[in-house]
Amino acid sequence: MSRLKLWRLAALGLLAGLAATLLWGLGALERLEGLSWDVRAKLLARPGPASGQVAVIVVDQASLDWVSAQFQLSWPWPRQVHEAVVAFCRRAGAKAVAFDILFTEPSNLAGDDEALAQALRQGPPTALAGVIGQRLGPDLTPPPWVVARWPAASGLSQWSATAAPEVMARRGLLPVAELGRAAALVGNVAHQPDADQIVRRAEMFRLWDGRLVPSLPLAALLAGGEAGALGLTPGRLSLGRRVVAIDDQARAVLNYRGGPGAHQRLSAARVIRAEMQLREGAPPDVDPKLLAGRYVLVGYSAPGLMDLRVSPLAAAHPGVEIQATALDNLLSGDFINPAPPWLWALLTLAMGPLAALAGGLGGRAWQTVLAGCLLTPLPAVVGLAGYAAGAWLPVAGPTLAALGGLAAAAVHNYATEGRQKRFIRAAFRHYLSPAVIDQLMADPSRLRLGGQRRELSIFFSDLQGFTSISEGLEPQELTTLLNDYLSAMTDIILDEGGTLDKYEGDAIIAFWNAPLDQPDHAARACRAALRCQAELARLRPEFRRRVGQDLFMRVGINSGPVVVGNMGSRERFDYTVLGDAANLASRLEGANKAFGAYLMVSEETWRRTEGAFAGRELGLIRVVGRAQPVRVFEPLAMAAGPVGPTMAAFAQALAALRQGDLPGAAERFAALAPDDPPAAAYARHCQQFLAAGQGWDGVWILGEK
Incomplete structure (x- = not known):
């Protein structure tokens, strides 16, 4: 390949890489990149939680049916029903409990809120859910009782200076004060899925009135006393020795363990019945040891309760299980680390020239196709390797750049092939056979x-x-x-x-x-x-x-x-x-x-x-x-x-000459001379040397060009 062609292909590939990088920077590739991430998650998500410290109690359809049949109660349940769940977790020795259920309105039943509040005060430490955002909730500023429970974070003012608007809350929908004061913390359950409504990231916190409002998973970790001191630096949330990579919306990329059911999961009906059996002195249907030392999240999975989300692994993923995934990631410290923007841009830019050079290397259509077959999957392979290593590397941008580079190489080859063939035909038609020209053109x-x-x-x-x-x-x-x-x-x-x-x-x-x-x-x-x-x-x-x-x-x-x-x-x-x-x-x-x-x-x-x-x-x-x-x-x-007699005699005469028998050679050549011009020439030459009395070694000295 000529140097000029190398430069041309590299320039065309660079343009393709620049175009793909620009599209990525404008967000046009976000959906494609998200879909490629979903494929990676489906292929490589490890089954089972990494920490083994998280369990989920779900209000499933079976729970709704059992409570309805047993107590003639419909949803929402009285707070005393939830009190049984808290009591069972306390009896089991759970590390902390987090309710992914809103208790934002007082109960209509006398003593109902007090019963649950009493259970919350008795433990284990519990985080209740609130909705902290920009639109919902009557509270424009957080009340003192909730502020007192939210953690301080070093570097908050510096981090908030570059934070995205989405992380700034203006309103809050909080638990009723009686329950909120009894709980250890209030955690935010409002979430912002990706533009395609798929939950690939979890918010770690929001900012309200200058204070850090933890998400429900982070509130559970704080309630359990394992978070450590909080600190914020650009792109990082520190929890003691744990470090979580976050974006400017305080979101971390979830490392899913699997679809629904990936965590230890118990039906709320079974837990409530087990608590009732234990109070009556009967053997429980559920062994409390299942929750010993664990963080327990309580939430919905029944379709009618409208807390089903779309995740990379499921079209109907209970929100509480997504919260459990975030908590499990916090405990194990293995959120996915997105590659920095400069690396995304570099990989996308580099793929364009690489694909163009590879596609144009041979100059033939099948070679371009082969290069495409080898290079186009390369970003996906790198992306899969990155996922396995806990990193989000770009796939959509580099793939688009590779396709653009290959297309540029194909167009370049097509454009130059005709000119090259015309040159070959014009340059060689006068001194090459048509068959050879056809081979060269092919x-x-x-x-x-x-x-x-x-x-x-x-x-x-x-x-x-x-x-x-x-x-x-x-x-x-x-x-x-x-x-x-x-x-x-x-x-x-x-x-x-x-x-x-x-x-x-x-x-x-x-x-x-x-x-x-x-x-x-x-x-x-x-x-x-x-x-x-x-x-x-x-x-x-x-x-x-x-x-x-x-x-x-x-x-x-x-x-x-x-x-x-x-x-x-x-x-x-x-x-x-x-x-x-x-x-x-x-x-x-x-x-x-x-x-x-x-x-x-x-x-x-x-x-x-x-x-x-x-x-x-x-x-x-x-x-x-x-x-x-x-x-x-x-x-x-x-x-x-077979050598004829004349040729055999000529060879014998030549051998005699080289053996020094000039007279014998002359005689032999003379015998062949009448019918053989080379023999006649040798005979004349031998006679000239004999007449001069000189020997001859048989080497002809030719002075003419």
Whole structure:
């Protein structure tokens, strides 16, 4: 991937991340984030309370029916019925009791309030419910008897300076004074669910007339004497050594233990009946030990009493059990800790560029889809891991940023793919076969523009004596002849998967193994050369008729490392090769003259063909620009086969020459000379050295390029 593309994708992804962050900051993702939180809670909420110190007594439908049948009493019950609940908790040794039931109106029955007040004074310490807010209640200021029971908190004035308006109360609906004075504390049961009406957080307190009003769970903890000193700092509520993460509305994120029934739960009817049995000396239906040392919350679960809430785990979650969850979180100190806003923003911002880079890395549609399949669930996985560790990490924002980044990558790839394909077709249509162009367009990543070092097989060809032939032709005749010849040869080269480098007059330069990988590039080059020679032989009579003489083509092929790529100016360039291996291929084409041959390949090319062709070794040559001699070969046929007698005799003559038997070699070559131009060339060369009285090691010194 180019650096420019990296920057483009990163910039597009950053824009997607910024957009997602902005939506999160404006609250547009709050509902989606809440729903993702609900899924996490459903998957990972641990069954059972963490502290084991909380129990719930519920006024369920069975309790309403039993009291109605037993005492002919309907709801609301007389206070003396609740007195039985308090008495049973006292008998059981409960740590504290909290009523999630409002006693805001005096009882119509004589002595009824006094009976419950007497029970409250006898213990255990009890917190009663009040509604402290901005709209409900006749009290504009808290009466002295309730203020005296509310705790002091260090840092309250500093914290309240940055508190949200929702935490500031203006009115209160309090228990009747007789009961309130008998209770240890009054706790607030007003709550503010999330915008979608799902209770994911619990308020720890509200502020009324400059005083901290604890929530009912916090009031229960205070009544039990385990809260410790209260302190407030930005984002934190300290309860002795316990620390609770709160927002500017004094809300903490609930760590749900499960749906309804997650805590020790007793029906109010069973508790009342058990207390009556104990007073009569009968064995109770409920063992008081179940509540020993526990915090007990008393509230409703009967649908008709309208205290069913929506929680992440249930569509009808009794409010008292949600209060129990908050109390259990306070006792165990394991409220969920929301990640700070800067971390939410960072994770959302980072996901955009990450997704865009991953989606645009390959540039192909399936790679973008694969990146999407891998990256889109990543925020959810991180969110689940955070939940397991007790932290709320963002999911909706990073997921949206990831989708935006992937979409940006897809659009970028789509927009650049067409331009890239047009470039490939325009740049390569003149020197690549249509099949190779189609492969490049299907996978442009296989093309690396610019200089690249690769192992190639390079093909150089030239027509023998074409300069003199061209001098006798009219321009139109010459052009037509060249076009016919070059077209026929080029078709074969392209058919073998070759890349046409250029034409230089009648010369053809081509190569294999670029821009696409071709492991058999040497064999392709040799096969193309043999096919070109066969095609020229077929066309030779027609060309003889047109120019008056036969046309012969010399070909040189070498394999080795070169630099290949688009080279030239920004507007005009050639896809060409540079390097010593290419120069040697050119030298081999010219070296054919010395041997009277028409196809010569280097030892490296011959070795790479792995015996795929019939041929022979021509000998050793030393060309301009190379100090060491090069062993060269002549492919003769498409398929390897038995060596004929002429080729066997040529090999024997060459072996005699290398063994120092110059006269014997000369004699052997001379015997082959009439029918074999390379043997005739060797015979003449041997005679020249014999006539001069010199030895010859068989290395041809070629001074021409």
